[in-house]
Amino acid sequence: MAILKVERLSKTYKELQALDDVSFEFEKGILSLLGPSGCGKTTLLRCIAGLEVPDEGSIYIDGKLQTCIEKSVLVPPYAREIGFVFQNYALWPHMTVFTNVAFGLKLRKLPDEETKKRVRVTLDLVGLQTQEDRYPSQLSGGQQQRVALARSLVLEPRLILLDEPLSNLDAKLREEMRVELKKLIKKVGISALYVTHDQEEAFVISDTVIVMDRGKILQYAVPDEIYNRPADQFVASFIGHSALLEGKIVRVEGDTCLVSTPALANATLLCPAPRGAAAGAACKIVIRTGEVQLSSHRFENSQNVLEGVMSSRDYRGGLTDHRIQIGSKEIVVTSHKLCPMINVESGEEKIFLHIDPSAMSIILKS
Amino acid sequence: MIAASVLVAPILIVVFRSFTTGRLGVSVGFNIEGYLRVFSDPQILSMLNNSLVYAAGSAALGTGLGAMLAWIVARTNTPGKTLVELMPLYPILMPPIMKNIAWILLLAPKSGVLNSFLRESWGIEAHVFNAFSMGAMIWVFGLACVPLGYLFLLPVFLSFDPSLEESAYIAGSRPMHTMSRITFPLAIPAFLSAFVLNFLRGLRSFETPVLQGSPGGIHVFVAKVYDAMSVDFNPGLATAYSSVLIFLSIVSLLFYIRATRFSERYATITGKGYRVKIIDIGKWKYVTFVAVFAYFLVGIVIPFVVLIVVSLIPYYDYETFMKFPANIDLSNYVRVLNHPSFLSGLYNSLTLSVLIALITVLTGIIMAFTIYRTKVFGSKVFEVVGTMPLAFPPLVLSLGLVIAIIGTPLYNTLWGLGIGLFVAYFPYALRNASGAIVNIHKELDEAAWVHGARWRHVFFKVTLPLLRPTVAGALFYIFIESLRNVDVAVLLVAPGTEYGPVTLFEYFRVGQWAEAAAGGVIYLIILVVAVSVAKLAFNIKFTL
Numbered sequence: 001m002a003i004l005k006v007e008r009l010s011k012t013y014k015e016l017q018a019l020d021d022v023s024f025e026f027e028k029g030i031l032s033l034l035g036p037s038g039c040g041k042t043t044l045l046r047c048i049a050g051l052e053v054p055d056e057g058s059i060y061i062d063g064k065l066q067t068c069i070e071k072s073v074l075v076p077p078y079a080r081e082i083g084f085v086f087q088n089y090a091l092w093p094h095m096t097v098f099t100n101v102a103f104g105l106k107l108r109k110l111p112d113e114e115t116k117k118r119v120r121v122t123l124d125l126v127g128l129q130t131q132e133d134r135y136p137s138q139l140s141g142g143q144q145q146r147v148a149l150a151r152s153l154v155l156e157p158r159l160i161l162l163d164e165p166l167s168n169l170d171a172k173l174r175e176e177m178r179v180e181l182k183k184l185i186k187k188v189g190i191s192a193l194y195v196t197h198d199q200e201e202a203f204v205i206s207d208t209v210i211v212m213d214r215g216k217i218l219q220y221a222v223p224d225e226i227y228n229r230p231a232d233q234f235v236a237s238f239i240g241h242s243a244l245l246e247g248k249i250v251r252v253e254g255d256t257c258l259v260s261t262p263a264l265a266n267a268t269l270l271c272p273a274p275r276g277a278a279a280g281a282a283c284k285i286v287i288r289t290g291e292v293q294l295s296s297h298r299f300e301n302s303q304n305v306l307e308g309v310m311s312s313r314d315y316r317g318g319l320t321d322h323r324i325q326i327g328s329k330e331i332v333v334t335s336h337k338l339c340p341m342i343n344v345e346s347g348e349e350k351i352f353l354h355i356d357p358s359a360m361s362i363i364l365k366s
Numbered sequence: 367m368i369a370a371s372v373l374v375a376p377i378l379i380v381v382f383r384s385f386t387t388g389r390l391g392v393s394v395g396f397n398i399e400g401y402l403r404v405f406s407d408p409q410i411l412s413m414l415n416n417s418l419v420y421a422a423g424s425a426a427l428g429t430g431l432g433a434m435l436a437w438i439v440a441r442t443n444t445p446g447k448t449l450v451e452l453m454p455l456y457p458i459l460m461p462p463i464m465k466n467i468a469w470i471l472l473l474a475p476k477s478g479v480l481n482s483f484l485r486e487s488w489g490i491e492a493h494v495f496n497a498f499s500m501g502a503m504i505w506v507f508g509l510a511c512v513p514l515g516y517l518f519l520l521p522v523f524l525s526f527d528p529s530l531e532e533s534a535y536i537a538g539s540r541p542m543h544t545m546s547r548i549t550f551p552l553a554i555p556a557f558l559s560a561f562v563l564n565f566l567r568g569l570r571s572f573e574t575p576v577l578q579g580s581p582g583g584i585h586v587f588v589a590k591v592y593d594a595m596s597v598d599f600n601p602g603l604a605t606a607y608s609s610v611l612i613f614l615s616i617v618s619l620l621f622y623i624r625a626t627r628f629s630e631r632y633a634t635i636t637g638k639g640y641r642v643k644i645i646d647i648g649k650w651k652y653v654t655f656v657a658v659f660a661y662f663l664v665g666i667v668i669p670f671v672v673l674i675v676v677s678l679i680p681y682y683d684y685e686t687f688m689k690f691p692a693n694i695d696l697s698n699y700v701r702v703l704n705h706p707s708f709l710s711g712l713y714n715s716l717t718l719s720v721l722i723a724l725i726t727v728l729t730g731i732i733m734a735f736t737i738y739r740t741k742v743f744g745s746k747v748f749e750v751v752g753t754m755p756l757a758f759p760p761l762v763l764s765l766g767l768v769i770a771i772i773g774t775p776l777y778n779t780l781w782g783l784g785i786g787l788f789v790a791y792f793p794y795a796l797r798n799a800s801g802a803i804v805n806i807h808k809e810l811d812e813a814a815w816v817h818g819a820r821w822r823h824v825f826f827k828v829t830l831p832l833l834r835p836t837v838a839g840a841l842f843y844i845f846i847e848s849l850r851n852v853d854v855a856v857l858l859v860a861p862g863t864e865y866g867p868v869t870l871f872e873y874f875r876v877g878q879w880a881e882a883a884a885g886g887v888i889y890l891i892i893l894v895v896a897v898s899v900a901k902l903a904f905n906i907k908f909t910l
Contacts, residue, residue, distance in 0.1 A: 049812075049816050050816075076815075076820075077812070078816070078817075078818045078819055078820055080816070082816060083816075083817075084812075084813065084816040084817070086812070087809075088807070088809060090810050090812065090813035092810055092814075092828055093810075094832055103817055104817035104819075107817070107818045108818060151817060152817070155817065
């Protein structure tokens with residue numbers, strides 16, 4: 001049975017449509033809600049927790065109906081048996097680490113011995129066993145984050161909701177914590193719904209990802225599919241570094257197609273054919289610019305070669321950005337340090353881009 | 367709901383009754399006779415003028431002085447900072463009525479200490495000082511306005527972003543020029559807020575107009591309302607005067623709201639951590655020290671000394687006054703403490719103040735919690751209703767209540783008095799609790815909620831413990847304010863339901879100055895003890 005089922009959820013704040021007819025099912029594992037700020041992901045999470053009441057739709061957790069506007073069912077948050085980690089942790093400043101974590105257990109009237117044991121086990125799990133008498137203000141950001149997580153985990157919920165839990169940490173700690181968080185959730189064996197606006201974080205942490213924009217679900221798939229086959233233009237531009245170009249399908253051959261691009265001086269490119277592709281259809285070409293090979297001369301017998309002029313080169317350490325003018329369009333190609341150095345200086349000399357079909361995807365215009 | 371109707375009823379009644387005439391309890395027709403009498407009163411224009419001059423004058427004096435003191439304390443290298451910092455606040459401790467009594471003793475035209483001194487020592491026969499003049503009224507109430515001006519301006523000068531001044535220096539502006547062109551202009555909005563609030567307090571103030579204004583023939587609206595009730599017992603007239611007062615109050619309250627909005631746009635606090643730059647004012651630092659010290663002397667020490675001396679001499683006249691301390695005598699204290707009405711007033715005011723503080727603060731918290739943390743229908747209406755009494759002078763509120771409960775068993779009981787005090791102080795409790803609850807991040811509640819807490823758990827385990835410091839402050843503020851209240855209680859007391867401060871007020875009105883002084887000293891001792899206990903036990907800061 002799916003741990004979470006959302007049916008036709010809608011919510012409007014005054015003018016803003018925060019959720020627009022959202023439906024999905026989530027079996028188990030870690031699912032990320034990914035999207036820019038204001039896309040409705042936090043509203044969706046808060047509706048699932050019962051902190052927000054949608055205008056329409058229903059929510060099932062573990063097969064039990066929690067919210068159904070049509071049937072006037074609204075289970076209050078305290079009866080949903082879920083975990084919730086807030087963006088700024090929301091630790092109660094007047095309680096110690098121990099009392100913060102024990103809060104839910106005390107409400108459930110567990111014997112003191114049992115409470116103590118479970119709090120200790122959980123604090124152990126998150127690596128805070130020595131901090132239980134401290135107050136939240138005496139802890140670092142990363143430690144506060146672990147307390148917030150422990151406070152939810154100690155109740156052994158079947159589903160835990162996390163609202164951008166790492167966004168208040170600095171970049172380095174964030175990268176460490178996301179791996180640790182994933183390990184922890186997997187170890188405890190519960191399902192998690194994870195809200196983030198960071199594409200990389202979503203990919204690292206989750207089994208499946210939902211990409212949202214303007215209150216709608218645009219794509220629900222595993223990270224690899226979202227990266228390689230974005231369902232639409234928004235997903236393509238939101239995920240990773242890519243160049244988006246207008247194109248027109250010239251010919252379809254099996255699972256490949258030939259696309260002409262007016263922006264790149266009418267070059268034709270061999271691309272993987274999307275489902276339902278037909279000659280003459282207008283489309284968008286997504287070129288993942290990290291997967292493009294650069295050279296100072298044209299390779300023999302190679303397909304999909306574009307010719308351009310380098311306007312500038314920006315050194316970023318391990319990576320280098322090359323700004324290349326092709327026809328009327330500037331494309332930024334990122335190359336890794338280990339790639340062969342390109343001996344082309346910015347200026348008049350020509351540079352060649354070799355684009356493998358696997359570095360591209362085609363989005364048909366509807 | 368009950369709280370809401372208790373709050374609204376007196377206000378509606380005042381407006382409604384202002385259209386009627388006749389004695390209370392007699393059925394009356396709907397007419398505008400009261401208004402006709404008010405507006406045909408040849409004194410109406412001079413009253414309006416008096417009210418405005420008095421309120422504006424005191425507000426200007428008090429806010430100006432307060433701002434100056436705040437700047438001295440915050441930005442100059444005046445010596446003895448820790449001492450000087452709190453000096454402008456001590457006068458808050460002294461109940462307003464005692465300041466009036468003390469200054470009348472000092473400034474009264476014939477018998478006052480200062481005029482007598484000039485006459486006896488230098489042979490100046492003219493009454494240089496007149497306690498019953500507009501100038502003296504502004505002087506006494508203006509001094510009482512200083513702490514508020516100080517409290518409003520001090521944070522502005524303390525948290526001023528130094529880069530605003532530094533960029534002026536870089537642009538070539540000298541310190542004095544920077545002060546006048548950058549620092550002071552940026553403090554204007556806070557100054558305006560304090561000024562308008564002090565102006566409003568002036569319009570509502572009771573003791574000064576009744577004790578100093580009316581005897582000198584300077585009539586303002588509050589005093590007229592009081593006279594209409596205490597001399598004529600004409601509610602129609604009293605309510606009609608009240609309506610004019612309500613109108614003035616509401617207009618200035620609207621100004622206040624505008625002034626505070628304006629000051630938000632002038633935000634000078636940028637959230638970055640920095641130390642305020644102290645300006646070396648050279649030799650002037652001794653002048654500023656003397657200035658602060660002088661305010662401290664005039665604001666509390668001199669009135670207090672005068673009261674103590676007068677309370678310790680057998681009766682007040684200049685000759686006996688000057689013989690002090692040879693003629694120390696506790697007879698006033700003995701008389702006051704043997705006086706049944708003083709004792710019952712003391713007892714009533716202490717018990718009622720404790721109860722009122724507890725009840726208003728608790729209701730305030732529950733109401734604020736309902737407004738900001740639950741989705742109960744119409745909770746925003748509660749907020750408006752709960753704040754509404756602020757717009758009305760306390761005397762007018764109690765007038766409305768008198769009319770509402772006359773003829774009911776509540777009239778002339780401590781219950782009636784209690785309801786009056788509740789209505790007057792509830793808005794403070796509500797605003798205090800609202801401010802505190804809004805500052806507690808909503809996620810702290812939600813976190814409790816999703817982890818299994820119901821509303822009552824959220825309230826008792828999260829919200830209430832986090833509110834503790836604010837709650838303690840509000841409790842003591844309302845306790846102290848209520849313990850020295852005259853203007854709400856004055857219309858609601860009766861034999862058997864005496865209220866301490868009103869008893870003092872009556873002593874003074876009938877000329878028992880020495881008894882009034884002795885009673886006042888007893889009150890002040892109780893207040894100082896209460897404040898010290900609060901400070902020690904709860905570590906409360908009295909900065910409102």
